[in-house]
Amino acid sequence: MTLILYFALFIVVSIGLGWGFRALLTAVTSGEVKRAFRDMPISASFGLLVILIYVLVAFLAPVLAPFPEREVVGARYMPWGAPHYLGTDSLGRDMLSRMIYGARNTVGIAFATTALAFIVGSILGLWAATVGGWMDQGLSRFVDALMAIPALIFSLLLLTIFGTSVLTLIIIIAMVDATRVFRLARSVAQGVVVMDYIEAARLRGETMWRLITREILPNAMAPLVAEFGLRFCFVFLAISALSFLGLGIKPPTADWGSMVRESATLITFGDVTPLLPAGAIALLTVAVNFVVDWQLHRASGLKE
Amino acid sequence: MADPLLTIKDLRIEGRSGDDWLEIVKGVDLTLNRGEVLGLIGESGAGKSTIGLASMGFARDGCRISGGSIQFDGIDLRKASEQQRRELRGKRIAYVAQSAAASFNPAHRLIEQYCETPVVKGVMPRDQAASDAVELYRRMRLPNPEDIGFRYPHQVSGGQLQRAMTAMAMACRPELIIFDEPTTALDVTTQIEVLHAIRDIVAQFGTAAIYITHDLAVVAQMADRIKILLRGEEVEEAETRTMLSSPREDYTKSLWAVRSFAKATQPAPTGTPVVSVRNVTAGYGKVRVLENVSFDIHAGRTVAVVGESGSGKSTTARVITGLLPPERGEVLFDGKPLPPAYTARTRDQLRQCQMIYQMADTALNPKLRLRELIGRPAQMYLGLRGKALTNRIRDLLDLIELEPDKYIDRLPSELSGGQKQRIGIARALAAEPRLIICDEITSALDQIVQEGILRLLDRLQSEMGLAYMFITHDLATVKAIADEVVVMQQGRVIEQGLKDEMFQPPHEPYTELLLSSVPDMDPDWLSRLLEQRAAAG
Numbered sequence: 001m002t003l004i005l006y007f008a009l010f011i012v013v014s015i016g017l018g019w020g021f022r023a024l025l026t027a028v029t030s031g032e033v034k035r036a037f038r039d040m041p042i043s044a045s046f047g048l049l050v051i052l053i054y055v056l057v058a059f060l061a062p063v064l065a066p067f068p069e070r071e072v073v074g075a076r077y078m079p080w081g082a083p084h085y086l087g088t089d090s091l092g093r094d095m096l097s098r099m100i101y102g103a104r105n106t107v108g109i110a111f112a113t114t115a116l117a118f119i120v121g122s123i124l125g126l127w128a129a130t131v132g133g134w135m136d137q138g139l140s141r142f143v144d145a146l147m148a149i150p151a152l153i154f155s156l157l158l159l160t161i162f163g164t165s166v167l168t169l170i171i172i173i174a175m176v177d178a179t180r181v182f183r184l185a186r187s188v189a190q191g192v193v194v195m196d197y198i199e200a201a202r203l204r205g206e207t208m209w210r211l212i213t214r215e216i217l218p219n220a221m222a223p224l225v226a227e228f229g230l231r232f233c234f235v236f237l238a239i240s241a242l243s244f245l246g247l248g249i250k251p252p253t254a255d256w257g258s259m260v261r262e263s264a265t266l267i268t269f270g271d272v273t274p275l276l277p278a279g280a281i282a283l284l285t286v287a288v289n290f291v292v293d294w295q296l297h298r299a300s301g302l303k304e
Numbered sequence: 305m306a307d308p309l310l311t312i313k314d315l316r317i318e319g320r321s322g323d324d325w326l327e328i329v330k331g332v333d334l335t336l337n338r339g340e341v342l343g344l345i346g347e348s349g350a351g352k353s354t355i356g357l358a359s360m361g362f363a364r365d366g367c368r369i370s371g372g373s374i375q376f377d378g379i380d381l382r383k384a385s386e387q388q389r390r391e392l393r394g395k396r397i398a399y400v401a402q403s404a405a406a407s408f409n410p411a412h413r414l415i416e417q418y419c420e421t422p423v424v425k426g427v428m429p430r431d432q433a434a435s436d437a438v439e440l441y442r443r444m445r446l447p448n449p450e451d452i453g454f455r456y457p458h459q460v461s462g463g464q465l466q467r468a469m470t471a472m473a474m475a476c477r478p479e480l481i482i483f484d485e486p487t488t489a490l491d492v493t494t495q496i497e498v499l500h501a502i503r504d505i506v507a508q509f510g511t512a513a514i515y516i517t518h519d520l521a522v523v524a525q526m527a528d529r530i531k532i533l534l535r536g537e538e539v540e541e542a543e544t545r546t547m548l549s550s551p552r553e554d555y556t557k558s559l560w561a562v563r564s565f566a567k568a569t570q571p572a573p574t575g576t577p578v579v580s581v582r583n584v585t586a587g588y589g590k591v592r593v594l595e596n597v598s599f600d601i602h603a604g605r606t607v608a609v610v611g612e613s614g615s616g617k618s619t620t621a622r623v624i625t626g627l628l629p630p631e632r633g634e635v636l637f638d639g640k641p642l643p644p645a646y647t648a649r650t651r652d653q654l655r656q657c658q659m660i661y662q663m664a665d666t667a668l669n670p671k672l673r674l675r676e677l678i679g680r681p682a683q684m685y686l687g688l689r690g691k692a693l694t695n696r697i698r699d700l701l702d703l704i705e706l707e708p709d710k711y712i713d714r715l716p717s718e719l720s721g722g723q724k725q726r727i728g729i730a731r732a733l734a735a736e737p738r739l740i741i742c743d744e745i746t747s748a749l750d751q752i753v754q755e756g757i758l759r760l761l762d763r764l765q766s767e768m769g770l771a772y773m774f775i776t777h778d779l780a781t782v783k784a785i786a787d788e789v790v791v792m793q794q795g796r797v798i799e800q801g802l803k804d805e806m807f808q809p810p811h812e813p814y815t816e817l818l819l820s821s822v823p824d825m826d827p828d829w830l831s832r833l834l835e836q837r838a839a840a841g
Binding site: 195196197199200201202203204205206214215218219262 | 520625626627648649654659661663668670676680681684731735
């Protein structure tokens with residue numbers, strides 16, 4: 001009963017926050033941006049607010065965290081209460097501080113991975129669509145072959161081969177995800193390259209780089225942005241899953257995925273602490289999807 | 305006299321722009337008697353289609369009927385329930401849209417779509433509707449009326465589809481049909497067949513009709529009365545003959561004068577042509593599209609390339625620009641051969657030959673501002689930067705009669721159709737070319753805007769000595785702007801010569817057909833033409 005009550009309270013507060021944040025955004029912006037914000041649904045506003053808070057926490061982690069990330073500062077498995085507001089973990093590190101640093105590590109790595117996947121995937125995809133012919137066929141079929149291998153198994157395999165440093169982790173997940181981005185970018189660009197203005201640009205003698213960045217990319221941007229948000233969630237989940245399996249971010253670096261694993265046993269004692277990093281992941285995923293839905297809606301032109 | 309079928313009084317319709325409602329139809333009255341055809345004429349944005357739809361009691365998304373009354377045979381359509389209105393639509397009032405191809409469901413056969421309305425409205429059972437369809441297809445003079453209904457929309461031509469759609473509208477023998485620009489998308493020879501069929505069937509069944517178009521010559525053939533609209537208001541209304549012979553208002557006279565623009569005749573050209581197409585044979589894969597095409601374009605002259613859709617006009621342009629390297633033959637520029645593929649041409653060779661497209665909507669990158677759209681060729685070819693570039697862009701905007709301060713930072717979506725086409729012209733001019741290929745650039749525009757574009761092109765040509773290759777299927781445009789004419793059919797040049805010679809008999813039979821298919825402003829033109837053709841057999 002109390003659970004339902006808390007849940008209802010959470011929903012009401014979220015709606016209130018979303019509404020207030022939208023009012024704030026509408027007040028401080030003007031022109032086209034203001035119109036976009038004004039027509040934004042409450043869910044998207046709430047999502048934006050959550051993302052903004054995560055970003056702030058990630059940037060200000062050293063200022064916000066009461067204790068260092070990796071130091072043992074108390075007894076093992078201390079309960080909630082001052083000065084360790086969320087207790088301590090299996091080694092006696094402060095849970096709250098690790099949550100805050102986890103935002104920086106997990107979200108930062110996920111963002112870097114998604115960005116890399118997008119840069120590689122969309123450039124190759126747009127290029128393949130623009131060039132067409134054998135190059136396009138060759139690259140696309142190669143990507144199809146890669147996509148035929150289940151993503152998680154493939155990344156596990158590559159991580160075992162290349163080792164599990166943060167850099168290899170980013171590169172491997174980015175490459176696996178770039179195949180998905182490639183397909184989307186290519187199919188969107190195929191619709192754009194047949195337009196007369198692309199023909200005009202080709203006839204003008206524009207270079208391939210300029211053709212892709214100035215003529216095609218702006219017209220393929222909307223679906224790519226929407227996909228970015230979605231991919232970000234998947235990458236996030238993939239990293240968390242890999243960390244949970246022990247192949248992702250290595251201890252003692254604080255990471256939400258491994259934090260769930262480390263404190264998982266507590267759940268058997270009725271302690272909700274392991275749910276906190278999991279909840280942080282879930283909340284960000286939901287928030288990003290709210291914003292993505294809004295962008296998709298805008299991009300598809302379904303105004304009414 | 306009996307009561308009129310449709311009476312519209314003081315009709316007001318508002319359209320939403322952002323948060324505001326703007327009045328787009330400002331108090332129009334309209335009366336239509338049974339069996340009468342009323343022509344609605346106006347430029348784009350005059351509210352023709354909106355009024356057409358309103359006479360069915362319908363307003364498009366983002367529009368609302370805000371005032372006035374619409375009486376159809378004693379029923380007030382504004383007060384009627386949605387149920388009652390739905391009962392009327394399709395059964396007693398029918399609608400024929402401009403693009404038949406977009407209005408048919410591509411996944412169903414024609415006859416299934418025909419039968420849907422009469423069966424749903426409970427007018428007749430399905431087999432009766434099917435046999436009725438064949439009868440109407442026959443009356444619409446569709447080929448193989450027994451079989452054509454079993455085809456899918458993409459399997460019949462545009463003109464046939466438009467007739468099939470008219471037949472479909474006739475299925476329940478409605479008392480009123482609204483034709484919204486039914487022939488605008490068709491070429492002249494097909495247009496005749498559709499006009500003929502529509503006129504006959506409306507007369508046979510005594511159906512009243514509202515015929516919406518921007519083509520005066522077309523409406524002169526179809527309508528008993530003509531009403532002229534300008535920006536949502538009525539300019540004048542009169543019987544067709546009265547309207548044609550003695551228009552009262554200045555605006556009407558200006559509409560009538562549009563077709564009067566004609567370029568002064570120039571003597572035959574001498575010297576080396578700017579572009580010379582020599583014995584070009586080209587095609588896509590195994591399909592041969594061009595067969596041994598040759599013609600010259602001289603500096604300061606316009607060569608109009610005329611023909612129906614599919615005659616190879618645009619393919620010729622693709623060969624000249626290098627998008628489609630020919631199988632045989634070559635293209636000379638200033639007497640020197642051009643590399644067949646555009647990728648092999650130098651930047652200067654690319655600069656010399658610019659192109660303007662039919663659909664300005666797809667020819668301008670929707671995400672770039674005019675500054676970059678127009679400035680890019682100047683920046684690329686002439687190396688202009690910073691202030692010099694901005695000045696050049698402003699000069700170009702002046703040249704195409706758009707105010708630089710107002711337009712330089714706009715997006716294409718913030719322009720009207722005619723303005724977009726002007727930007728296409730400015731982009732071509734920015735490269736300072738010798739030849740501009742104009743691919744059907746006026747066919748998507750209404751006549752007043754068309755005339756503005758033609759006059760602009762003519763002025764630019766006399767100022768800069770440009771050569772134009774003007775691809776079109778509209779012979780009125782040819783009369784206005786061409787110096788020389790090349791007539792194409794099925795990938796071959798059938799006739800070519802100076803404009804004056806071309807418009808003088810004797811003609812090749814195909815040229816004759818094209819020429820005689822251009823509607824005149826004379827209301828008896830269609831009847832006379834059909835008689836002549838019937839007599840000739």
